Amino acid sequence: MTLLYPVASNAAHPAPLSPEYKSSIKRAPSMPLIPMRHTLSELTGPVYGHETVRAGDSDLTTQHKGEPIGERIIVHGRVLDEDGRGVPNTLLEIWQANACGRYIHVRDQHPAPLDPNFTGAGRAQSDATGYYKFTTVKPGAYPWGNHHNAWRPAHIHFSVFGHAFISRLVTQMYFPNDPLFPFDPIFNAVTDEKARGRMVSSFDLENTQPEWALCYRFDIVLRGANATPMEKQ
Amino acid sequence: MQETIDDAMDKGITPSQTVGPFFKYGLTPNGQYDWNDAFTGNLVTPDTSGERVRIEGRVFDGDGAPVPDCMLEVWQADSQGRFADPQDKRALPNAAFRGFGRCGTDADGAYAFDTIMPGQVPDPDGKPQAPHILLAVFGRGMLRHLYTRIYFGGEAANDADPVLALVPADRRATLIAAREPGGIYRLDLSLQGDKETVFFDI
Numbered sequence: 001m002t003l004l005y006p007v008a009s010n011a012a013h014p015a016p017l018s019p020e021y022k023s024s025i026k027r028a029p030s031m032p033l034i035p036m037r038h039t040l041s042e043l044t045g046p047v048y049g050h051e052t053v054r055a056g057d058s059d060l061t062t063q064h065k066g067e068p069i070g071e072r073i074i075v076h077g078r079v080l081d082e083d084g085r086g087v088p089n090t091l092l093e094i095w096q097a098n099a100c101g102r103y104i105h106v107r108d109q110h111p112a113p114l115d116p117n118f119t120g121a122g123r124a125q126s127d128a129t130g131y132y133k134f135t136t137v138k139p140g141a142y143p144w145g146n147h148h149n150a151w152r153p154a155h156i157h158f159s160v161f162g163h164a165f166i167s168r169l170v171t172q173m174y175f176p177n178d179p180l181f182p183f184d185p186i187f188n189a190v191t192d193e194k195a196r197g198r199m200v201s202s203f204d205l206e207n208t209q210p211e212w213a214l215c216y217r218f219d220i221v222l223r224g225a226n227a228t229p230m231e232k233q
Numbered sequence: 234m235q236e237t238i239d240d241a242m243d244k245g246i247t248p249s250q251t252v253g254p255f256f257k258y259g260l261t262p263n264g265q266y267d268w269n270d271a272f273t274g275n276l277v278t279p280d281t282s283g284e285r286v287r288i289e290g291r292v293f294d295g296d297g298a299p300v301p302d303c304m305l306e307v308w309q310a311d312s313q314g315r316f317a318d319p320q321d322k323r324a325l326p327n328a329a330f331r332g333f334g335r336c337g338t339d340a341d342g343a344y345a346f347d348t349i350m351p352g353q354v355p356d357p358d359g360k361p362q363a364p365h366i367l368l369a370v371f372g373r374g375m376l377r378h379l380y381t382r383i384y385f386g387g388e389a390a391n392d393a394d395p396v397l398a399l400v401p402a403d404r405r406a407t408l409i410a411a412r413e414p415g416g417i418y419r420l421d422l423s424l425q426g427d428k429e430t431v432f433f434d435i
Contacts, residue, residue: 044308
């Protein structure tokens, strides 16, 4: 079995040039992308298993001697293909700011405290049904220099592989009802409202752990549809 | 937690967002942060057969300024043209060679991959493609990664490659790494402008 990758599905992605997001102005191609048929090179992709994910990599609250400051949360969901089938055994990588909105990256000079008990990086592998789960703290909003009084809505960066090199996705997971949504040019570079909604997690009371942590649900839909038998040898 | 998908679920894919300026500590820490690298720019494992090559170059923006915060990922076949993915049914791939690498650009916009020359991979009609490596370019300011290919200068098969044939002749050179002594192939990438790299809509 193999999957098809309709190029039309890429319409959900933001256009490379989104002038409100100023960094895109000099980094977006000016010439049209060249269409081509998918060959085996495009239709295959890296396969990484459990050896890539160490025990504890999916719990960002236990990577140091003490517990990080902030609101402990569970983020879970499924990695799916375009037909709603789980994408099994695929690698997810996340990175995020701490509860104060500060990244440990050396270039982040936002005057908010670093947390010695929080790195902000994690990995997980989806299970046989595509399900994944992280434990972390809720990241803070943080300022950036795009325009006057620009603040990014709280988000967790996600990197996901999927079945092929062309299903590769790097995105950001947002939290429901963030008041910064209308003002964020990165979020709004996705021009379709429904598509934007797919980047927003939902509050999950059913899986919220009493006396422990709120839970957010974030399903990730990767390219790939219409399973067809591939017996061409 | 394993409930079936709600029938009302919107079926579209999850949109891309930029990798942003701060991915390095999570995705390419390279010993500078308290986190380990899952992937590096060195694809060569001790049992990998094939001709060792190093691909290096720099990434530039539309002003010709080096881009110091790009992340590059490569995906390629082994020296026999087989992929380390069970979806490639043709033959078992070359031992432990995984065919995937990742690196970040440095302050000069420079990148490097140590790998092996890939073998030829058929196109959908069974016609051999010239040796090539798929390259995905991620960066701050890039709302989605861009896909391109790396071909190898001096390969006779380039002249008959069905994908290179789709590219206007005056832009083909942006995809072909120049051969230098010592197994080095050099390819600069330009995200925008006169020397703009050809990117593919795939």
